Amino acid sequence: MAEGDHHQLTNPALSPPPPLLDPNPNPDPITPTQLQNGHEAPGKLEISPKSEEFMEAKLLKQKFEMLKSLDRNSRRRSPRLVENGGGESSGNTANSGKPPLKKQKSGRKISFFIGDRVPPDEARRRWPWRYEENNVHFSGQNNIGHASKCENDDDDEDQLILNIKCHYSQAKVANVVFNLGDCAYIKGPKRGPNYIGRILEFFESEDGEDYCRVQWFFRAQDTVIKDDGISHDEKRLFYSTLMNDNLLDCIVSKVKVVQSAPNVSLKGRPIPECDFYFDMKYSVDYSTFSKVITDTTDLPSPSPPMMTTGIDTDIKCIVDEASNSGLCKPELALLDMYAGCGGMSTGLCFGAKASGINLVTRWAVDMDEAACESLRFNHPETQIRNESAEDFLDLLKEWDRLSKIYANHEVKELKPRVREVDEDKNLKADGKRNHEYEVDKLVDICYGDPTETGKRGIKFQVRWIGYSSKDDTWEPIENLGKCQERIQDFVLKGIKAKILPRPGEVDVICGGPPCQGISGYNRFRNVDSPLDDERNRQIKIFMDIVDFLRPKYILMENVIDILRFANGCLGRYAISRLVHMHYQARLGIMAAGCYGLPQFRLRVFLWGAHPHEILPQFPLPTHNVVIQYGFPSEFERNVVAYDEGQSRDLEKVIVLGDAISDLPPVGNDEIHDNMPYKKSPETEFQKYIRASESDMMGSSSSCTSTCNNPVLYDHLPYPLGNDDYLRICKIPKRKGASFRDLPGIVIGSDNSVRRAEEQSLMPSGKPWVPEYAISFRDGRSTKPFGRLWWDETVATVFCFPDHHSRPILHPEQDRVLTLRECARLQGFPDYYKFCGKLKERYRQVGNAVAVSVSRSLGYSLGMAVQKLSSDKHLMTLPPKFSHSTTIQLKSPSSDI
Numbered sequence: 098m099a100e101g102d103h104h105q106l107t108n109p110a111l112s113p114p115p116p117l118l119d120p121n122p123n124p125d126p127i128t129p130t131q132l133q134n135g136h137e138a139p140g141k142l143e144i145s146p147k148s149e150e151f152m153e154a155k156l157l158k159q160k161f162e163m164l165k166s167l168d169r170n171s172r173r174r175s176p177r178l179v180e181n182g183g184g185e186s187s188g189n190t191a192n193s194g195k196p197p198l199k200k201q202k203s204g205r206k207i208s209f210f211i212g213d214r215v216p217p218d219e220a221r222r223r224w225p226w227r228y229e230e231n232n233v234h235f236s237g238q239n240n241i242g243h244a245s246k247c248e249n250d251d252d253d254e255d256q257l258i259l260n261i262k263c264h265y266s267q268a269k270v271a272n273v274v275f276n277l278g279d280c281a282y283i284k285g286p287k288r289g290p291n292y293i294g295r296i297l298e299f300f301e302s303e304d305g306e307d308y309c310r311v312q313w314f315f316r317a318q319d320t321v322i323k324d325d326g327i328s329h330d331e332k333r334l335f336y337s338t339l340m341n342d343n344l345l346d347c348i349v350s351k352v353k354v355v356q357s358a359p360n361v362s363l364k365g366r367p368i369p370e371c372d373f374y375f376d377m378k379y380s381v382d383y384s385t386f387s388k389v390i391t392d393t394t395d396l397p398s399p400s401p402p403m404m405t406t407g408i409d410t411d412i413k414c415i416v417d418e419a420s421n422s423g424l425c426k427p428e429l430a431l432l433d434m435y436a437g438c439g440g441m442s443t444g445l446c447f448g449a450k451a452s453g454i455n456l457v458t459r460w461a462v463d464m465d466e467a468a469c470e471s472l473r474f475n476h477p478e479t480q481i482r483n484e485s486a487e488d489f490l491d492l493l494k495e496w497d498r499l500s501k502i503y504a505n506h507e508v509k510e511l512k513p514r515v516r517e518v519d520e521d522k523n524l525k526a527d528g529k530r531n532h533e534y535e536v537d538k539l540v541d542i543c544y545g546d547p548t549e550t551g552k553r554g555i556k557f558q559v560r561w562i563g564y565s566s567k568d569d570t571w572e573p574i575e576n577l578g579k580c581q582e583r584i585q586d587f588v589l590k591g592i593k594a595k596i597l598p599r600p601g602e603v604d605v606i607c608g609g610p611p612c613q614g615i616s617g618y619n620r621f622r623n624v625d626s627p628l629d630d631e632r633n634r635q636i637k638i639f640m641d642i643v644d645f646l647r648p649k650y651i652l653m654e655n656v657i658d659i660l661r662f663a664n665g666c667l668g669r670y671a672i673s674r675l676v677h678m679h680y681q682a683r684l685g686i687m688a689a690g691c692y693g694l695p696q697f698r699l700r701v702f703l704w705g706a707h708p709h710e711i712l713p714q715f716p717l718p719t720h721n722v723v724i725q726y727g728f729p730s731e732f733e734r735n736v737v738a739y740d741e742g743q744s745r746d747l748e749k750v751i752v753l754g755d756a757i758s759d760l761p762p763v764g765n766d767e768i769h770d771n772m773p774y775k776k777s778p779e780t781e782f783q784k785y786i787r788a789s790e791s792d793m794m795g796s797s798s799s800c801t802s803t804c805n806n807p808v809l810y811d812h813l814p815y816p817l818g819n820d821d822y823l824r825i826c827k828i829p830k831r832k833g834a835s836f837r838d839l840p841g842i843v844i845g846s847d848n849s850v851r852r853a854e855e856q857s858l859m860p861s862g863k864p865w866v867p868e869y870a871i872s873f874r875d876g877r878s879t880k881p882f883g884r885l886w887w888d889e890t891v892a893t894v895f896c897f898p899d900h901h902s903r904p905i906l907h908p909e910q911d912r913v914l915t916l917r918e919c920a921r922l923q924g925f926p927d928y929y930k931f932c933g934k935l936k937e938r939y940r941q942v943g944n945a946v947a948v949s950v951s952r953s954l955g956y957s958l959g960m961a962v963q964k965l966s967s968d969k970h971l972m973t974l975p976p977k978f979s980h981s982t983t984i985q986l987k988s989p990s991s992d993i
């Protein structure tokens with residue numbers, strides 16, 4: 098579904114869950130892939146090597162309480178397996194080729210319990226929910242027979258059997274003894290691999306069936322990664338808290354699963370002998386891969402009859418671990434890839450600062466010159482690289498190599514300047530010496546082919562003695578063989594000034610790698626293998642940069658199409674690359690309007706975090722907004738939203754008037770880039786958006802926002818040609834007005850537009866309504882020449898204010914929205930100035946990540962850096978966060 102197609106969902110609450118009852122009560126082994134579509138077992142009953150009895154009892158009680166208190170309607174809807182982000186993968190499908198579940202009809206029983214029954218008192222204590230008298234309260238209505246339903250399962254996947262006769266501690270399957278806590282292969286689909294799980298319980302039902310309860314491990318291809326899972330180590334599993342009841346016959350054989358400490362590289366750290374290992378857990382919610390907090394290397398079998406208990410995910414453990422690593426720094430260095438004019442990094446730094454963390458954009462890369470100009474103007478502290486990401490990656494590698502070579506040389510006292518002549522360069526064809534140029538110094542470095550010689554490589558920008566900077570030339574390193582001291586001088590100073598990041602020097606990498614090959618408007622999309630499409634290659638380059646620099650945190654942004662196009666394979670690829678690098682990952686879909694902007698704009702964000710760090714959460718909405726645009730249903734559980742029924746304190750939706758009503762009127766022909774404000778701010782939004790940089794960053798001693806920035810930048814519209822200007826002058830100033838209000842057309846009973854028989858023409862002789870407007874969306878659209886209205890929320894700010902295809906006219910002035918008005922809808926503070934031609938500036942603004950969204954993400958990042966966040970997927974922002982500067986958040990009583 099393309100943007101603009103409506104898939105209306107009330108946000109922040111999602112739709113109610115589907116009915117629970119399963120028409121088929123047969124307890125087939127329910128697989129990781131199936132279960133992930135339901136919910137994690139409440140109470141997070143996880144495995145712990147320390148099976149202390151009190152912990153066990155506590156957790157069981159928790160689970161019991163939760164099961165009883167669960168209110169179906171308060172839970173997020175869980176899409177069914179086949180639709181889900183972590184759904185079926187080939188060969189591992191839950192429903193294809195179901196294993197034989199019935200007991201062997203002929204011959205000897207090959208699986209049965211051995212040893213004594215667990216004494217009834219002990220069984221009741223350890224598995225109380227199985228024996229509760231009133232357990233019918235939370236079992237399904239069809240609680241007859243052997244498989245009853247548990248209300249906690251939205252998708253009726255996890256069947257909790259409640260008609261229990263007794264529990265056992267051991268079973269024998271095909272002559273092998275199984276104890277509680279053992280890991281086993283569980284029958285998989287006919288033509289697929291067996292599943293892998295850990296046995297938590299053995300019990301017999303009143304109707305004589307033997308069961309085991311299994312907690313599942315996921316293979317990479319069982320998760321959201323799907324087909325890309327084949328590139329992962331096939332011995333690597335992902336721990337989950339999903340579990341369910343299965344017939345004992347489903348057990349195939351024993352496997353040894355060990356836990357490996359999380360690490361970005363497993364090189365040099367052999368994993369103990371095992372069939373499988375795991376170092377992360379997986380949750381289908383927000384497609385999350387995160388570290389499992391224990392320091393054991395093996396997953397021991399708790400000696401029977403102990404019940405397995407939870408791995409301790411208490412955040413305190415994470416805090417201790419992280420603080421011991423001594424990685425905290427007062428300033429965090431950010432690299433902004435595909436930076437554009439800097440919307441993403443600017444917001445991240447604002448938000449991090451609001452949380453108390455000094456995140457600084459040290460480097461930014463973009464191949465667009467005008468965008469780099471904007472960055473230079475607004476971020477004088479940043480090293481801005483106007484080059485392609487692929488050249489930047491090659492440069493990083495070369496820079497690291499040069500740094501190692503020259504830094505390891507003893508730093509020599511530089512000799513007084515000597516004449517260093519590039520002889521090769523100055524030899525004439527006849528071998529006679531030309532007049533010599535002398536290298537004064539090297540002033541810059543790049544990788545690529547800046548002078549279009551046809552040869553890529555490392556190049557230095559050379560300043561020549563006796564010449565000015567405008568005579569600088571780019572010289573390949575091979576031509577500077579005799580200028581070793583100059584190179585050393587440049588490299589050593591460059592290392593000191595950190596002109597380029599080296600591995601380990603970047604704390605955060607953010608970026609929105611463009612994927613032009615998936616655009617909904619692009620007819621030439623390579624659906625079969627999108628990653629082979631050159632235009633989608635940047636997502637790979639972005640991940641290669643992450644792989645080389647190994648930052649602590651990553652934030653990738655993209656359009657929803659990466660989850661929609663070709664079964665979402667680009668989004669899956671991005672997660673897969675992070676997990677492959679042993680990074681934690683979490684993916685969310687966020688709507689800009691939910692963070693205090695009058696714009697819907699839905700985007701995908703992917704967090705990555707080094708295993709030594711805490712994986713940042715997603716910030717819950719601050720504003721009550723209806724999400725209008727579709728997202729793929731299988732990623733529904735990635736939408737950053739409150740659960741249905743969850744208590745929330747949301748502010749009223751922001752509308753166009755809130756954002757721009759204070760701006761001075763300008764005409765279609767306005768040419769001034771700067772002008773006075775003329776009016777005071779009228780709304781909270783306007784006060785906030787006029788704040789100074791120091792207020793936003795919290796560096797001023799008092800609130801100075803309104804007086805600091807008396808000049809209004811960029812408040813001019815893209816000028817319309819004469820005919821279009823005359824047309825828009827005729828569009829009435831009222832809500833919903835559009836080209837349909839122009840003369841010369843009639844509107845049929847089916848709401849479609851056609852030309853009237855009698856035509857009135859414009860002074861130019863053209864019709865008032867151009868043909869494209871009539872034929873747009875079969876004549877049914879209201880968008881061409883549409884006027885926005887004060888009480889509306891804009892769909893999305895695009896790269897160009899195209900009044901031919903979308904409503905972008907000012908409510909009461911005859912022009913399109915100005916650049917500043919668009920910038921406000923994107924949450925750019927008024928002090929932020931854009932550079933380049935007007936069209937280029939509109940593009941930068943339309944391309945940007947909405948600053949209010951990145952600011953809220955920056956806050957979550959800052960909380961994670963300070964180890965103040967929990968291991969839950971979502972966090973709540975401080976009250977009034979979206980329209981309060983850092984100064985105001987620091988001293989809430991201050992007023993702007």
Ligand SMILES: C[S@@+](CC[C@H](N)C(=O)[O-])C[C@H]1O[C@@H](n2cnc3c(N)ncnc32)[C@H](O)[C@@H]1O
Binds near residue numbers: 439462465468
């Ligand atoms: C969606 S915009 C990024 C917006 C930016 N994140 C922000 O919030 O303002 C994508 C940017 O990628 C840049 N770009 C496209 N291909 C590139 C490449 N191969 N290397 C570097 N930059 C590239 C474009 O010039 C554009 O500015």
